[in-house]
Amino acid sequence: xxxxxxxxxxxxxxxxxxxxxxxxxxxxxxxxxxxxxxxxxxxxxxxxxxxxxxxxxxxxxxxxxxxxxxxxxxxxxxxxxxxxxxxxxxxxxxxxxxxxxxxxxxxxxxxxxxxxxxxxxxxxxxxxxxxxxxxxxxxxxxxxxxxxxxxxxxxxxxxxxxxxxxxxxxxxxxxxxxxxxxxxxxxxxxxxxxxxxxxxxxxxxxxxxxxxxxxxxxxxxxxxxxxxxxxxxxxxxxxxxxxxxxxxxxxxxxxxxxxxxxxxxxxxxxxxxxxxxxxxxxxxxxxxxxxxxxxxxxxxx
Numbered sequence: 001x002x003x004x005x006x007x008x009x010x011x012x013x014x015x016x017x018x019x020x021x022x023x024x025x026x027x028x029x030x031x032x033x034x035x036x037x038x039x040x041x042x043x044x045x046x047x048x049x050x051x052x053x054x055x056x057x058x059x060x061x062x063x064x065x066x067x068x069x070x071x072x073x074x075x076x077x078x079x080x081x082x083x084x085x086x087x088x089x090x091x092x093x094x095x096x097x098x099x100x101x102x103x104x105x106x107x108x109x110x111x112x113x114x115x116x117x118x119x120x121x122x123x124x125x126x127x128x129x130x131x132x133x134x135x136x137x138x139x140x141x142x143x144x145x146x147x148x149x150x151x152x153x154x155x156x157x158x159x160x161x162x163x164x165x166x167x168x169x170x171x172x173x174x175x176x177x178x179x180x181x182x183x184x185x186x187x188x189x190x191x192x193x194x195x196x197x198x199x200x201x202x203x204x205x206x207x208x209x210x211x212x213x214x215x216x217x218x219x220x221x222x223x224x225x226x227x228x229x230x231x232x233x234x235x236x237x238x239x240x241x242x243x244x245x246x247x248x249x250x251x252x253x254x255x256x257x258x259x260x261x262x263x264x265x266x267x268x269x270x271x272x273x274x275x276x277x278x279x280x281x282x283x284x285x286x287x288x289x290x291x292x293x294x295x296x297x298x299x300x301x
């Protein structure tokens with residue numbers, strides 16, 4: 001079971017005026033697919049040192065071919081994650097380097113749309129927040145399905161919209177995930193996850209995202225209150241839909257002492273053996289992402 005708190009090659013950094021504030025557009029771009037020799041189930045990472053100032057991400061804009069990229073993840077790291085700027089990175093536990101904590105900032109798959117954070121909400125990065133490097137990880141799907149001519153000039157990218165204005169609310173990600181095997185031969189085999197929420201701050205979920213591979217049917221997430229008596233739905237979605245962050249289905253507040261829970265349902269009728277969780281597309285995953293905000297009162301997430 002996994003319960004994680006939130007939370008690149010820099011090719012563009014341009015200030016633009018948007019109303020009363022300034023926005024910086026930062027494009028994080030992977031090497032050209034056609035020149036890189038990547039293949040099915042490869043995981044590649046690219047890192048970039050961020051500017052030495054505190055900023056807030058207010059919008060995520062993915063630019064990727066869903067045939068080429070199975071999914072992309074954006075991580076924040078405290079220091080330089082790797083001696084090389086681009087490297088093979090299948091183990092998510094080592095994204096920021098041995099013994100260094102990574103923070104998930106964004107996730108994308110299946111040709112999903114981008115995400116605008118709510119007004120007055122920002123995801124903080126920079127020296128004061130322990131995020132000095134960004135790492136874009138791509139799990140390559142089926143680049144062989146795209147013609148070589150089309151692959152030339154193909155760069156998977158993520159554009160961040162940043163502001164230096166301090167936002168009244170801080171955004172973050174809480175990830176529920178499982179490493180349990182899935183029983184074979186079932187029309188609706190399920191995997192359950194439950195994690196206590198320790199706070200110290202109450203959080204307000206405003207978006208959710210589901211992630212599984214081909215066997216996933218539906219994933220639902222809940223906040224559980226009052227000693228297992230009150231289950232409030234955060235969101236439910238088929239992971240076969242575009243794996244975007246969707247608006248939370250109910251307005252709920254998660255307080256210290258509550259539990260966060262999720263159930264993943266899989267159709268394993270065609271499988272003769274139990275299915276294991278893993279990084280390859282032939283494996284499975286059971287992930288429920290909760291994007292939340294909390295009052296920016298200077299307390300730790």
